[in-house]
Amino acid sequence: MTGPLLQIEDLHVTFSTRRGLVEAVRGVTLSLDQGEMLGLVGESGSGKSVTGFATTRLLDVAGRVTAGRILFRGQDITKIADSDFRVLHGAAMSMIFQNPRAALNPIRAVGLQIADAILSHKRMSKEDAAEEALKLLRAVQIRDPEKRMTAYPHELSGGMCQRVMIAIAISCNPMLLIADEPTTGLDVTTQKVVMDLLVRIAADRGMATILITHDLGLAARYCQRVVVMEQGRLVEEAAPQTLFRHPRHAYTRRLVAASPTATSRIADLVTDDERSHYLAMLAACKPRPAPAAGTPLLLDVKNLAKRYDQGPPAVADFSMAMAAGESVGLVGESGSGKTTTSRMICRLIDPSEGTILFDGESIGHLPARDFHRSPVRKDIQIVFQDPNESLNPRFTAFDCIAHPLLRLSGMRPGDVLRQRVEQCAQRVGLPAELLPRFPHQLSGGQKARVGIARAIACQPRLLVLDEPTAALDVSVQAVVLQLLDRLRREDDLALLFVSHDLNVVRMMCDRTIVLRNGCVVEQGESRALFDNPQTAYTRELVDAVPHIGGAPAAAAAQVTGPGVNNVRSL
């Protein structure tokens, strides 16, 4: 066959919403050769996923391809009838989705689900299909494949669910695989394993792959060519190294700058033009005075443990200390107990054992249920992971920020409160005209600001941040991180930063604590710890983080194995 496998020409996709027509994709043109791996990078709302769904015709009913052509093997597939498209689905092109657990039928054994996919395209007996499904489970390197055949998705981890999803997608050897954020929401180590697997399978079977992701590092590590999208348009296309070393388009420059790397500092997260502003602000902050001798530590946690009735303890023997104005990172994979620990420190759940001293005063013994009456509640505040879920949908932004002031600082509604709320909003960079809005009328970044403004409203001394930027785009994350760093300097605020994103923790935190299975594996000064990890586990974590600049050659060599070369020579 000659010509590219997939050719998208001037694609326009429009969604009809309550507020009228919205153009999600406006004129995308790209092509993909057989066996090639293309990265489609952009932030939320850039139209990257919509492009993928338009190609596989899985758009919501509200979405429609309004113009342009999608040529697959030379045939315009926008003109094919739905009933004929079913032949292509799975057999010629398939998809892998973002949330693997939701993407699998919760009440059907995974072996049957794989067999379903096989049986929809091949004539064979159920037994043969089951045999084939087992082979696929082996191919995606799932442990105990025989046992997993009868497992349900809820019995599998996120990484295993994604392997099953890959098995389903490749079951009929499609020529094109579109992976829509396949590893978002997975731990870094799992992400690496799943991506390596995906790339190897694609290479072995000569499948062309489109990797849709918001993570530049991930695209740089695995793709031969990267396309950047912004607001439904394609802004730049190049080999990853060229793109990230010498971005031409302004948007790409901003995106590259905002992506944290192994060496970046917080000031680096914006483009050169915008940096001076931030640096000026930093200079304006007066240096922290050294604490007077004999001042107790702000937070002193000793031998903290949390046990539930069944299973191993969620946290066992956790100790740490931090001074005022210090920032400490708490990292680890999901299930490592980092969130449990942070919740115990904010006194949202009760520890089973151990002491928590805040400013020399023991607060660990106060039951979490009554802690809101303690005067210390004001001093320890929390910013939650999901800015969408952690705001009351019936509260305006103003109400959200005013709530802790009313409850904890004993303020009364009136002008003083209004001024105070506006002041908080201004400090986090939230325009005052957004205050009367409800959460659903705000963007993700704006909601994150409301969450931070709410947390700093009572002027706490310790702010616990539970993955505060996990749900945000990189450019928004950059701004939020700078904001947090500024607040820390201005108010001498201590930050306990819970995150799985090592690059972010490295930038934000003076010290880092690595947790695994509820135990502290390693702790120390952040840069030293990440540059020279002492334990195998930390090293594994650090190695798994995809970097834009870091050692792409090795990864590429490993990826561009014989399979890809073969395909190339076809």
Added chain:
Amino acid sequence: MSSLPALFGVLVFTFLLMRVLPGDPAVFFASGPNAGKEEIEVIRKQMGLDKPVPQQLLLYLYDVGRGNLGRSLMTGQAVTTDLRDRLPASLELTLTALLIALVSAIPLGVLAALKPGSVIDHGVRLFCALGVCVPTFVSGLLLIYVFYYLLGLAPDPTGRIDVFTSLPPSRTGFLTIDFLLAGDLDGWWAAFRQLILPAATMALFVIAPLARITRASMLVSLGSDFVRTARSVGLSWWRIVVTYALRNAILPVITIAGIVFSTMLGANVLVEKVYSWPGVASYALDALLSSDYAPVQGFVLLMASIFVVVNLLVDVLYGIADPRVSI
């Protein structure tokens, strides 16, 4: 086991409620309106109504504990015997009605969900609204008028079987099943014809909640990620709708069906009255009207027990249908 305290509470509450309600069974059951004071007093003593209420309660609880629900003054039989005679009639009616309701509601809900906003969707909505807003005695009489009086398709609405058909040996108490077991197809047809109109009347009333919940959960299912996955690998339409979407959507329907069943069993008194169906609900109503304590209390206890059993059954069914739930 955990439902025992609830059953006990129901028992005591009903007992006290009956005592509070106006009406004196002794007066009611005295030989006639002219019965003298002494005669009433004698009856009262016989029934134990002269004792203080707490003592009556204790005696009653003691009897219930030994399986004795008391004696009905209306029928002169033990309440347990009366209930045992009538319960199968009610159960047969209610189960048939539930079956009719499910068999029609689920496809209606699925059809409505497949094409939301279409003519079918609106038609189903209209049908459901009519079913809910027309009271059962009106729809019952309407059905009788049309199918018995106008068309003559249905037999006269008097009980479970016409007087000329000989009854089969009672094994399950469900006439349709007993006839089948006895191999008497004519008898089965006669019983079935008697059953179908009252069952349809009851079903009409509960199709609406079942169809609506099917539609709602089917819409959620169809919009879910795993249905998108199923489409992405090209599964057939039937497999996507039935195996993937409907099986997930059926879970809340099971819960609602359990609730609906319990409600129907207790609330079908109007249908039983309209069709002269010899069930427990009309029995309890008659007892209540004549201040006959024991049957009413027995009936409430029976309903509460059935409610507990049905809930247990729903939990078990749910556990089978959804591997995420462990019982």
